[in-house]
Amino acid sequence: xxxxxxxxxxxxxxxxxxxxxxxxxxxxxxxxxxxxxxxxxxxxxxxxxxxxxxxxxxxxxxxxxxxxxxxxxxxxxxxxxxxxxxxxxxxxxxxxxxxxxxxxxxxxxxxxxxxxxxxxxxxxxxxxxxxxxxxxxxxxxxxxxxxxxxxxxxxxxxxxxxxxxxxxxxxxxxxxxxxxxxxxxxxxxxxxxxxxxxxxxxxxxxxxxxxxxxxxxxxxxxxxxxxxxxxxxxxxxxxxxxxxxxxxxxxxxxxxxxxxxxxxxxxxxxxxxxxxxxxxxxxxxxxxxxxxxxxxxxxxxxxxxxxxxxxxxxxxxxxxxxxxxxxxxxxxxxxxxx
Amino acid sequence: xxxxxxxxxxxxxxxxxxxxxxxxxxxxxxxxxxxxxxxxxxxxxxxxxxxxxxxxxxxxxxxxxxxxxxxxxxxxxxxxxxxxxxxxxxxxxxxxxxxxxxxxxxxxxxxxxxxxxxxxxxxxxxxxxxxxxxxxxxxxxxxxxxxxxxxxxxxxxxxxxxxxxxxxxxxxxxxxxxxxxxxxxxxxxxxxxxxxxxxxxxxxxxxxxxxxxxxxxxxxxxxxxxxxxxxxxxxxxxxxxxxxxxxxxxxxxxxxxxxxxxxxxxxxxxxxxxxxxxxxxxxxxxxxxxxxxxxxxxxxxxxxxxxxxxxxxxxxxxxxxxxxxxxxxxxxxxxxxx
DNA sequence: GTGAAAGCGCTAACAT
DNA sequence: ATGTTAGCGCTTTCAC
Numbered sequence: 001x002x003x004x005x006x007x008x009x010x011x012x013x014x015x016x017x018x019x020x021x022x023x024x025x026x027x028x029x030x031x032x033x034x035x036x037x038x039x040x041x042x043x044x045x046x047x048x049x050x051x052x053x054x055x056x057x058x059x060x061x062x063x064x065x066x067x068x069x070x071x072x073x074x075x076x077x078x079x080x081x082x083x084x085x086x087x088x089x090x091x092x093x094x095x096x097x098x099x100x101x102x103x104x105x106x107x108x109x110x111x112x113x114x115x116x117x118x119x120x121x122x123x124x125x126x127x128x129x130x131x132x133x134x135x136x137x138x139x140x141x142x143x144x145x146x147x148x149x150x151x152x153x154x155x156x157x158x159x160x161x162x163x164x165x166x167x168x169x170x171x172x173x174x175x176x177x178x179x180x181x182x183x184x185x186x187x188x189x190x191x192x193x194x195x196x197x198x199x200x201x202x203x204x205x206x207x208x209x210x211x212x213x214x215x216x217x218x219x220x221x222x223x224x225x226x227x228x229x230x231x232x233x234x235x236x237x238x239x240x241x242x243x244x245x246x247x248x249x250x251x252x253x254x255x256x257x258x259x260x261x262x263x264x265x266x267x268x269x270x271x272x273x274x275x276x277x278x279x280x281x282x283x284x285x286x287x288x289x290x291x292x293x294x295x296x297x298x299x300x301x302x303x304x305x306x307x308x309x310x311x312x313x314x315x316x317x318x319x320x321x322x323x324x325x326x327x328x329x330x331x332x333x334x335x336x337x338x
Numbered sequence: 339x340x341x342x343x344x345x346x347x348x349x350x351x352x353x354x355x356x357x358x359x360x361x362x363x364x365x366x367x368x369x370x371x372x373x374x375x376x377x378x379x380x381x382x383x384x385x386x387x388x389x390x391x392x393x394x395x396x397x398x399x400x401x402x403x404x405x406x407x408x409x410x411x412x413x414x415x416x417x418x419x420x421x422x423x424x425x426x427x428x429x430x431x432x433x434x435x436x437x438x439x440x441x442x443x444x445x446x447x448x449x450x451x452x453x454x455x456x457x458x459x460x461x462x463x464x465x466x467x468x469x470x471x472x473x474x475x476x477x478x479x480x481x482x483x484x485x486x487x488x489x490x491x492x493x494x495x496x497x498x499x500x501x502x503x504x505x506x507x508x509x510x511x512x513x514x515x516x517x518x519x520x521x522x523x524x525x526x527x528x529x530x531x532x533x534x535x536x537x538x539x540x541x542x543x544x545x546x547x548x549x550x551x552x553x554x555x556x557x558x559x560x561x562x563x564x565x566x567x568x569x570x571x572x573x574x575x576x577x578x579x580x581x582x583x584x585x586x587x588x589x590x591x592x593x594x595x596x597x598x599x600x601x602x603x604x605x606x607x608x609x610x611x612x613x614x615x616x617x618x619x620x621x622x623x624x625x626x627x628x629x630x631x632x633x634x635x636x637x638x639x640x641x642x643x644x645x646x647x648x649x650x651x652x653x654x655x656x657x658x659x660x661x662x663x664x665x666x667x668x669x670x671x672x673x674x675x676x
Numbered sequence: 677g678t679g680a681a682a683g684c685g686c687t688a689a690c691a692t
Numbered sequence: 693a694t695g696t697t698a699g700c701g702c703t704t705t706c707a708c
Contacts, residue, residue, distance in 0.1 A: 057685035395701035
């Protein structure tokens with residue numbers, strides 16, 4: 001009577017209902033034939049005892065439908081959105097998700113990977129991290145656990161990326177169309193694909209519209225935090241010629257830029273047009289700023305589908321899936337005065 | 339050879355090393371006596387096979403050290419902070435955390451609770467939700483799973499609350515000390531303790547300083563979203579007498595208020611002093627705003643400790659633990675002009 | 677020092 | 693329509 005943790009077990013239900021465990025199982029899983037009377041008795045017993053099957057016993061017997069998800073801890077709401085998207089896509093496919101947030105503590109990756117293998121996950125999704133120590137990847141590979149990367153990823157692997165080039169391109173183009181010729185860029189210089197694509201999208205949009213890129217207008221910072229945006233903006237504003245519009249490769253950078261502009265008393269959008277990227281905090285700034293939105297739900301869905309597909313065809317060629325962006329207009333890009 | 343999911347199992351390691359499973363177990367758990375030579379052989383075999391013990395088999399045999407955590411999905415960084423705090427406190431106590439985010443979908447609570455019981459968690463932490471359907475609580479109770487609530491909670495239960503009265507009181511008092519007498523309040527009117535305490539803290543601070551509360555200065559809204567703050571601020575500013583300072587019961591409300599103030603061209607803090615609450619987005623606004631910070635790590639730690647204590651003494655009286663706050667000054671509360 | 681064997685709670689093939 | 697039984701992979705007592 002009662003299992004080690006004090007919970008009733010299947011045998012208890014069976015005894016109370018006066019049937020065999022098999023019958024209990026059939027009632028619970030709604031398969032096989034059970035007489036109406038026995039079904040009654042079993043359901044009654046389950047209720048009376050508050051019986052809930054032991055997941056671990058089930059898992060040991062039948063395997064599990066589990067997907068592991070590693071996320072970067074970040075104050076950025078984008079990750080919360082992707083996390084939600086992955087949760088929902090997995091649930092929808094009948095998988096459970098085991099989420100692990102990476103805080104950057106030592107030994108963390110190793111612990112997470114071991115945990116995933118120990119739990120025999122069917123696959124792993126890695127969001128926004130972009131790399132994992134090689135031995136850990138090897139470990140996953142040996143355990144034949146497919147991996148799909150979201151947003152940041154190594155080369156030659158299954159991944160779902162944001163079309164950052166197109167996103168940036170269209171954002172900058174929208175500024176050009178509004179009449180801007182002196183558009184500054186605040187972003188990062190990381191060597192990673194995400195950052196390269198955004199910068200390239202900016203440069204290409206200028207070039208394709210007959211505007212010569214000007215290195216003075218490109219501020220490449222070390223971090224996406226607001227203070228970087230603030231410093232970049234200060235540099236841009238205190239130098240000549242001033243830009244008439246600024247594109248920030250992340251909302252947080254524009255957010256920092258606006259802190260500078262507030263104290264410099266530069267009025268937005270009258271004196272300066274602004275465009276952010278990722279559409280996270282842009283909405284809550286004063287004023288709310290144009291930004292490039294991400295289809296998080298689509299990223300999640302595509303990642304899970306790719307993962308399950310790869311599980312079926314482990315030997316296939318790695319795929320890269322691109323997810324589009326969407327310009328959100330909040331009125332901070334207007335015709336420049338001069 | 340190989341388990342159902344294709345992973346090597348203990349027997350495989352034992353065979354390869356030419357020893358018994360028992361010996362493998364001893365090497366893995368570093369207990370019992372194993373000859374240096376056998377230890378070598380086992381370690382070698384583990385490495386060679388990439389063996390990782392099956393968590394479910396271990397759990398079935400030995401039980402698990404698991405704590406379930408339910409969080410409200412919310413764009414508010416506060417929850418990410420608490421989540422992290424709970425993660426770290428649990429890990430530190432040797433427990434694993436099973437996080438579930440509640441998105442507000444139908445049937446969700448039921449699924450989460452069943453999942454927790456099925457996994458035989460040692461306890462459940464519920465952050466910022468404040469209530470759960472009674473049958474579900476009963477279910478947890480029957481399974482003898484202790485519950486600790488964080489930030490929002492029913493009466494008579496184990497909980498870790500923020501000292502919202504003191505937090506608000508000290509914030510408002512700091513404005514009074516700066517010379518303000520006309521301080522408006524933007525908050526919520528929910529009937530829940532959190533909202534009542536904040537409003538009461540505000541009123542008490544005024545009263546204790548000889549300022550008669552003025553209902554015109556209290557804007558009680560329906561949501562913490564920025565648009566509420568914006569509407570409230572518009573009301574306050576377009577009516578006489580105008581406040582010289584505004585306290586927002588959440589950073590997001592102040593954030594909305596600032597959107598109004600920006601377009602009304604009210605300069606902060608010269609024309610109006612501002613104070614937020616929860617210290618989340620206040621830092622990234624233009625200008626960065628004073629706010630009341632929460633000790634998230636302390637909340638997490640206290641919650642886990644209380645949970646484990648309750649596990650040992652299930653029959654004890656419910657405890658309410660209070661966590662203090664901390665005023666963060668960013669220069670948006672200054673002496674009023676008039 | 678080492679190993680054999682029983683059993684954790686559940687499922688499913690196979691009887692009946 | 694129902695029950696018997698043999699494991700799933702691991703831990704641990706007990707015997708050698």
